[in-house]
Amino acid sequence: xxxxxxxxxxxxxxxxxxxxxxxxxxxxxxxxxxxxxxxxxxxxxxxxxxxxxxxxxxxxxxxxxxxxxxxxxxxxxxxxxxxxxxxxxxxxxxxxxxxxxxxxxxxxxxxxxxxxxxxxxxxxxxxxxxxxxxxxxxxxxxxxxxxxxxxxxxxxxxxxxxxxxxxxxxxxxxxxxxxxxxxxxxxxxxxxxxxxxxxxxxxxxxxxxxxxxxxxxxxxxxxxxxxxxxxxxxxxxxxxxxxxxxxxxxxxxxxxxxxxxxxxxxxxxxxxxxxxxxxxxxxxxxxxxxxxxxxxxxxxxxxxxxxxxxxxxxxxxxxxxxxxxxxxxxxxxxxxxxxxxxxxxxxxxxxxxxxxxxxxxxxxxxxxxxxxxxxxxxxxxxxxxxxxxxxxxxxxxxxxxxxxxxxxxxxxxxxxxxxxxxxxx
Numbered sequence: 001x002x003x004x005x006x007x008x009x010x011x012x013x014x015x016x017x018x019x020x021x022x023x024x025x026x027x028x029x030x031x032x033x034x035x036x037x038x039x040x041x042x043x044x045x046x047x048x049x050x051x052x053x054x055x056x057x058x059x060x061x062x063x064x065x066x067x068x069x070x071x072x073x074x075x076x077x078x079x080x081x082x083x084x085x086x087x088x089x090x091x092x093x094x095x096x097x098x099x100x101x102x103x104x105x106x107x108x109x110x111x112x113x114x115x116x117x118x119x120x121x122x123x124x125x126x127x128x129x130x131x132x133x134x135x136x137x138x139x140x141x142x143x144x145x146x147x148x149x150x151x152x153x154x155x156x157x158x159x160x161x162x163x164x165x166x167x168x169x170x171x172x173x174x175x176x177x178x179x180x181x182x183x184x185x186x187x188x189x190x191x192x193x194x195x196x197x198x199x200x201x202x203x204x205x206x207x208x209x210x211x212x213x214x215x216x217x218x219x220x221x222x223x224x225x226x227x228x229x230x231x232x233x234x235x236x237x238x239x240x241x242x243x244x245x246x247x248x249x250x251x252x253x254x255x256x257x258x259x260x261x262x263x264x265x266x267x268x269x270x271x272x273x274x275x276x277x278x279x280x281x282x283x284x285x286x287x288x289x290x291x292x293x294x295x296x297x298x299x300x301x302x303x304x305x306x307x308x309x310x311x312x313x314x315x316x317x318x319x320x321x322x323x324x325x326x327x328x329x330x331x332x333x334x335x336x337x338x339x340x341x342x343x344x345x346x347x348x349x350x351x352x353x354x355x356x357x358x359x360x361x362x363x364x365x366x367x368x369x370x371x372x373x374x375x376x377x378x379x380x381x382x383x384x385x386x387x388x389x390x391x392x393x394x395x396x397x398x399x400x401x402x403x404x405x406x407x408x409x410x411x412x413x414x415x416x417x418x419x420x421x422x423x424x425x
Contacts, residue, residue, distance in 0.1 A: 001089045001108075005120060006062050008411040010087055011036055014420065016111040023091050026052045034060050041079045049085050050129055051104055058084035067106055069095040077155055114421050115315050123410050130384055130405050130416055138384040139418045144386070147414035151396035152367070154403065159345035160352060166352075169200075176204050176352060178289035181342035183282075186274045186334065190261055194271070197256040198224045207282050214310055217279040219243035225275060226259040227319060231345045237319045238314045258407055266316035273328050276309035281330075293350070293359070301380055303344065305335045336370060340391050367392035377401050 009015055010033055027050075034047030042059035047391055058114075059082050063069060066088045074080040081098050091107040123131035129135065139147070141397055163177060168342035170176040180199040187195030201224050205268040210216040222228055223244030232238055247253070260271035267273070284292070284307055295301050309328040317323060344363045351359030373376060381397050388394040403409065412415035 001066055001117075003043075004411055005129075006087070006089055006108070007036065007048075008043070008417075008420075009108065009116075010060075010062060010205060012417070012421070014112065014116060015108050016167065019245065020106065020111075024095075024102075024287055026104065028085075028104075028106055028145065030054070042083055045058055047084065051085070056084040058082040058086045060087060061103075062290055064085045065088045066091045066095055067093040069093075069103070072250055094158075112263060119420060120410065123416070124408060129203055129380055130401070131408055131410055132419055133386060134207045135419045136381070139415055143414065143418065148393050148396040148400075150414075151399045152364075152392050155395045155399045156345060156348050156363075158399075159341070160349045163346055165347040166368050167349075173204075174346070175287060175289045178292070178342075178346055179204050179207075181346055182288070182338055183278060185338045185341045187260065187271065188265075188274070188334075188337070190265060190276075190376055191325065194225065194256060194260040195260045195274075198275075201253060201256055211282050211286075214279050214283040215240065216243055216247065217282050218276055218310075220253075221275040221279055221326060222272065222319075223248060224253060224256055225271060226255045227272065234320060239254050240319075267323075268328070268331075270317050270328075272308065272316075272318050273313060274334075277307055277328060277330050277334075280307040292347060298360065298369050300380075301339065301366070305338060307312060307326055336391070337372070339366070339370065340373070340395065364392065367395065373398075 004083045013033060014029065017030060019029070029050040030045070031048035031050060037043055037045050043062045044060040047058065047060040049060075059080070061069070061074065061080060061083045063072075066086065068088075069075065069086065070093070075082075075095065076098060078098060083097060083103055086103045086105045088107055089109050090104060091105055095103050095105070097103055101317030126133075140218060163181065166177040166180050167174075170180075180196065183199035184196040187193075187275070198221060198345070202220055207217060207220065219240045222240060227238070228241045228244050230241065232241055262270055285304060288304065291304060292301060292354065295304075307330050313328040315322050316324055344366055347366075348360055348363040351361075351363065353358065368381075368390050372388035372390055372394040378394050378400050380401070381388070386397070388397055389404055400413070404413045
């Protein structure tokens, strides 16, 4: 037994409440279990219970053993002076509050279903990636979708926190925030931190001065990544190096301290290719975030990111070795990643910041219109009978896996609650 599990059992009343009595043999009727307190102080606020013939309103404290009251020094803490009931798994001591008044105790260990306890124990001890396994298909489809909606909200709010950091750092410059976020996710999962550093090191006011000359933007981006050097032999890359040397001195630029990685990735995803595509995106676009705000059709937004790196990259993945011809056009995967992880969170954050429900609704609608992501997380849920219908659901499943399954927060999960509920009897 853990205090988290005991809180869960009390909160949802998953125990036998018939002929409930205190350890002093007074009858107990639970009118309301109270509101779970996530901070310091008693476990539940504003509970209401009837003990004997008297109805009480106040706080309720939970412990594994009654003696934990003293171990936690609650008898000296004024916050526990309004505790009306002490709920314990095992009763081993009478306790008093700071006013030397006995606190009524209810013991639960003989009133909780063994099925509930064994089910929870199996989840905590399983090596499976999803503790409840096949139980994922138990909740009705409506409840499942409601749970995904809540998880998606968590996901977006988490991303909003990162957007807010950029907003504060740029003093409310939304176009700058957009550039930082887009650049970050052009780097993919491997290089997003490096690409974020590149974006921060190259503000839009610098890039805007050179956007009409794509090679200069390329030089700035690839140079800031620390990939240009004097030993390059190709005439084009030599030219990029010379351009960067001049621009670096002009703007007093410092190369980022985390160079991008080329390890274990397909050549089309090499950071050189992604940076060249970013350069063309900057060359082609103007006031990108404003255009996103004005556009309602997701297809039109996709076109904004439909770019192809310049001719040199048709025959190269890196800065030196020549390869067979292949235009380096942004594919659907990178565009979807940027939309899901950068554009839509910025849009949602902007709507949240401006109290604009229409903008927030547009962000959610675009997620519903986008295909579900295909990755190790979605495959795992598919194996357990839950297939995401769109990008919103795949994002929700990502939160479910990372924030609940991996942390084994089964008691906070709607699926876990649904699976434990039948065990109440």
